Amino acid sequence: MNKRHAATAATALALTLTVTACSSGDDTDSSAGGSTTGLSHIHGLGLADQRLYVATHRGVYTPDAKGKPELVGDSKDDFMGFTVAEDxxxxxxxxxxxxxxxxxxxxxxxxxxxxxxxxAGQSDFHALDYVHDTIYAYDATNSLLRTSKDSTTWKDGAQLQALDIAVSPENPGLVLATTAEGVARSTDGGKTFTTGKQPMMAFLSWSAKDALYGIDTSGGLNRSADGGGTWKKISTVPGGQPQALTAVDANRVLAATQDGVYESKDGGKTFTKRLSVESSGSH
Structure with a gap:
């Protein structure tokens, strides 16, 4: 039973990795420009000045006055890793x-x-977290956890196959990573990780000491009050397979699934759709 569960988990995470990781040479989005460009291939979510930002395969978007996705700036590059640091x-x-x-x-x-x-030209960070005045980054090019205090010099940590990372807001040494075996744990700032343990999560976001959120590959939202030791399922985010997760604070949660970007203001119990997402083609 355990072996079958592990195999199923690995298959599910592999599927998530496949639909989440875009290649720069493949582009299935239309690019007519303007505020009506549809969203697809979402890689990151954030809130700044109470405004929603969505990082995608074709730039960063925010809702316009009519609630439609509007391109921020003029870049239509593929934004894989994305995080709002402050303001x-x-x-x-x-x-x-x-x-x-x-x-x-x-x-x-x-x-x-x-x-x-x-x-530039060397690393592709698929997951970024800015906490404790430090950038924690998962470099998918080298399957490597890396950290930087000044954004230019980097310390290399452990090598592992991961999809997402989360750092304790209280303890700079405690880093979690989602793997095919489950959630892996580091207590030395990412230098080493334990083998992943169930339950398996696709994405993690840690906003407060007792508010670690994880979303599984079917959209089930879970919360841990003890740093991932135990989990409690809160709800299922609408729209199927997840694409991104960000906990703004202990009660405000943003999640992107296959059909929309959703927001919860009650700790994940209920969600409201903020933006619609177009069906994503093959990556």
């Missing part, structure tokens, strides 16, 4: 539209313009 400061990674890897990039005007900071 209107964003960090991201991914692929330029012409191909290659962006390394770490930064915006201080809520995504309107971006500046390259480090590892």
């Amino acid at each position: 209107t400061t964003f960090y991201a990674s991914g692929h330029p539209s012409e191909g290659g890897n962006k390394g770490l990039i930064k915006s201080t005007d809520a995504g309107k313009t971006w500046k390259s900071l480090s590892l």
Whole structure:
């Protein structure tokens, strides 16, 4: 039974990895421009000045006055890793539209313009977390957990196959990663990780000490009050397989699934659709 469960979990996470990871050479989105461009291939979510931001395969979007997705700035690059650090400061990674890897990039005007900071052409960060004045990043190019205090020099941590990471808001040494075996744990800032343990999550987001959220591959939202030791299922986010998860605080949760971007203000008990998502083609 355990072996079958593990195999099923690994298959499910592999499927999630397949639909989540875009290649820069494959583009199934229409690019007519303007505020009516449909959303698809979502990789990150954030809230800044109470405004929703959605990082996608074709740029960063925000709802316009009519609630339709509007491109922020003029970049239609593939934003893979994405996180709101503070106020209107964003960090991201991914692929330029012409191909290659962006390394770490930064915006201080809520995504309107971006500046390259480090590892351009070398690294593709699929997961980013900014906490304790440190950037924690999962480099999918090298299957490597990396950290940086100054955005330019990096410390290499453990090598592992992961989809997402989350860092304790209380303890800079406690890092979690979603793997095919389950949630892996590091207590030394990402230098080493334990083998993943069930339950298996696709994405994690840790907003407060007792508010670690995880979403499984079918959209089930779970919460842990003890740093991932035990989990309680809260609800199922509408729309099927998840694409991204961000807990803004202990009660406000953003989740993207196959058909929409949803928001909860009651700790994940109920969700309201903020934006519709187009059906994503093969990546």
